[in-house]
Amino acid sequence: MFAHCIPHFLNLLLEQVLREQTRISVAKEHQRGDPRYDPLVSSLGELALELHLWSRGKKPLDDPFGHFRKRCEAIESQADQVSRDMWRGNCLNLVSVLDYAEQERNRLEGTFEFMLRTHYDIQRMRLLDQVNGARLLQNNNDLGDEIEKILVQYLSDNLGRDMHPIRGGHIFDSSGNRSNQMDIIIVPADSLAMCPADTVEGKHNVLVDQVVAALSVKSTLTAATFEAAWNDIQSIPVYPEKDSAHPSIKGTSHAWPLCFIMGANSKDTQRVDERWSKLCASGQRHQLQMRICLDAGYTVAGNSSWPLIAFHKDEYRGPFNGGDDLRSGLGLAWLLLTIAARGAVLARKDHSVFNKQREMLSNAELLTGCGCPTHSPRFNSVSRMCRPIDGVLQWDRCARWIHNGLFVGSVSVNGRRLVNTEIPLNKNALKTTFD
Numbered sequence: 001m002f003a004h005c006i007p008h009f010l011n012l013l014l015e016q017v018l019r020e021q022t023r024i025s026v027a028k029e030h031q032r033g034d035p036r037y038d039p040l041v042s043s044l045g046e047l048a049l050e051l052h053l054w055s056r057g058k059k060p061l062d063d064p065f066g067h068f069r070k071r072c073e074a075i076e077s078q079a080d081q082v083s084r085d086m087w088r089g090n091c092l093n094l095v096s097v098l099d100y101a102e103q104e105r106n107r108l109e110g111t112f113e114f115m116l117r118t119h120y121d122i123q124r125m126r127l128l129d130q131v132n133g134a135r136l137l138q139n140n141n142d143l144g145d146e147i148e149k150i151l152v153q154y155l156s157d158n159l160g161r162d163m164h165p166i167r168g169g170h171i172f173d174s175s176g177n178r179s180n181q182m183d184i185i186i187v188p189a190d191s192l193a194m195c196p197a198d199t200v201e202g203k204h205n206v207l208v209d210q211v212v213a214a215l216s217v218k219s220t221l222t223a224a225t226f227e228a229a230w231n232d233i234q235s236i237p238v239y240p241e242k243d244s245a246h247p248s249i250k251g252t253s254h255a256w257p258l259c260f261i262m263g264a265n266s267k268d269t270q271r272v273d274e275r276w277s278k279l280c281a282s283g284q285r286h287q288l289q290m291r292i293c294l295d296a297g298y299t300v301a302g303n304s305s306w307p308l309i310a311f312h313k314d315e316y317r318g319p320f321n322g323g324d325d326l327r328s329g330l331g332l333a334w335l336l337l338t339i340a341a342r343g344a345v346l347a348r349k350d351h352s353v354f355n356k357q358r359e360m361l362s363n364a365e366l367l368t369g370c371g372c373p374t375h376s377p378r379f380n381s382v383s384r385m386c387r388p389i390d391g392v393l394q395w396d397r398c399a400r401w402i403h404n405g406l407f408v409g410s411v412s413v414n415g416r417r418l419v420n421t422e423i424p425l426n427k428n429a430l431k432t433t434f435d
Contacts (some may be wrong), residue, residue: 004118006064007055007328009101011067014051016374023392024079027090040082040092043075045093069098080404089401092377101324104367114365127154127243131219131264143219146181147264150202151217155186158336162343163212169204171211171257173237178364180235182200184215186339188192188346206240212346213258213339219295221263223275229261229383230276234285245391250327255287255305258338266293277318290334297324298331305343306356308334323365333361 001168046367053059061067064200072094079092094250108114127150134146148167155165165186171179181203187193191210195202214236216229236257243250266272276291276299289308292298300308302320311325323330341354379401399409 005101005104005326009104009245010051010064010068010391011055012086013072014048014055014102015092015095017048017051019374020092021048022043024090025116026093027349031086031088032084035060036082036086040075040090043078046401047071047075053372065098065101069095072150074136077242083404087403090405091379091401091404093379096376097137103263111358116333116360117327117330117364120333121326121426123154124221124294124329127151127332128264128295131294140219144217147201147219148149148217151262152184152217154332155184159186159340159343161188162347163187163339164191164193166193166204166206167201169193169206171206171208173208173239174238179214179237179266180232182214182232182236184219185211187211188211188214188343208237208257209241209245211257213260213261215260217261218261219265221261221266221272221291222268223271225263226261226272226275226291227279230271230279233261233288234284238285246346249305251344252287253303253305255289258305258342259286259288259299260335261288261291263291263293264295269293273319280318284317288333289336289338292321292331292335292418294328296321297328300334305338305342307354309358309362326352327365327367330361330364331350333364336370337361349429386412 007225014184021041024041024044024266028034028041033038039150047068050059050071054061054064076092076094079090083090097105097398107115130150131147134143134150137143137146151163152167155163159165163186165184168181168183169185178432179351185193185206187210191206193204193206193210195204197203214233216232218225218229219230236259242256249256270290277290287305288301289304290298290300299319301318303317337354337357341351342352344354394412395409399407402408
């Protein structure tokens with residue numbers, strides 16, 4: 001089952017290899033093109049090419065983790081030797097990426113949360129494959145229609161019989177106020193949505209009191225298309241009778257309807273979320289629950305509704321947290337859980353089961369530590385500083401890697417630095433003490 005994650009972790013390794021190759025190349029320039037760096041730069045380039053060929057299926061390996069670990073350990077040993085020869089630290093790090101992958105394997109392998117995360121990530125990739133196929137239509141209108149069909153089919157298959165996803169239409173209130181056209185509207189299966197054309201996939205007119213969720217869908221989500229989707233959602237009429245009709249979800253902490261923005265593909269999700277924050281600051285009629293991109297993960301609002309994690313404070317109306325990479329598929333899981341939970345509440349069914357599912361999805365989001373490390377623990381100099389030695393002596397903050405195997409620090413007495421801050425880098429200046 002962990003095999004599903006191997007391409008992700010080796011892609012992280014490739015990113016780290018390229019990052020280190022760039023850093024070493026810059027160090028070479030700072031040392032006036034010192035040729036002693038050349039073998040190390042070449043080895044990193046060869047490893048990057050090998051990782052790329054493996055990812056493209058052109059270099060099959062029985063044990064890719066084991067193979068690339070040996071390659072990384074050899075390059076780190078090469079970097080240590082270059083460091084000793086030059087008497088200058090380079091702190092090259094590759095193996096910690098694979099160590100992190102092993103930690104994740106040991107933590108997750110065989111757990112239900114891991115199976116859950118993998119399942120929804122596979123679903124996400126399957127949807128992406130369908131979208132990529134739809135792009136062969138080469139017509140924006142046809143593409144938009146096909147993506148809506150793909151998502152409606154997915155929601156129909158996964159929400160069960162109690163929910164009815166409608167492909168497009170308008171939302172009205174009892175006074176005749178109408179929303180902009182919404183791409184997907186989800187209503188209880190026993191509601192009476194009206195299709196003026198009486199066709200199977202025709203657009204519908206739906207009263208707001210029947211709407212469980214509304215989704216605005218974009219083939220490519222950018223800051224501009226996000227704002228257009230946001231405006232469509234804010235055009236939905238309010239449902240002032242919600243608290244009296246449904247006292248179990250009384251109050252502003254339970255939005256009506258549940259609103260989502262989905263993008264098949266995306267461009268710069270950071271800018272998208274920045275635009276979301278700005279739009280929230282200018283005021284909103286409806287709380288957006290979540291932004292989902294099939295290719296780039298999801299972001300949940302801080303003021304989202306149960307069973308999503310919520311804080312219910314004005315400063316958290318915009319984007320708060322989410323997941324990407326291997327956790328990207330959990331956006332679909334949260335979408336389905338939130339809609340299904342709201343449907344259970346409206347049907348007056350026991351909805352306590354959703355609290356357990358919420359806990360499992362939250363656990364599935366967790367990562368080991370702060371995510372994949374880009375700096376090796378063996379070069380951790382922070383923990384070496386300011387430690388007591390004996391009595392009034394302790395290590396001071398002034399310290400430096402002389403080479404990858406030698407960390408030199410100054411000493412302080414009663415908080416006063418004892419050693420000159422200018423630590424010589426010349427090997428001869430340190431005599432033979434550290435040879």
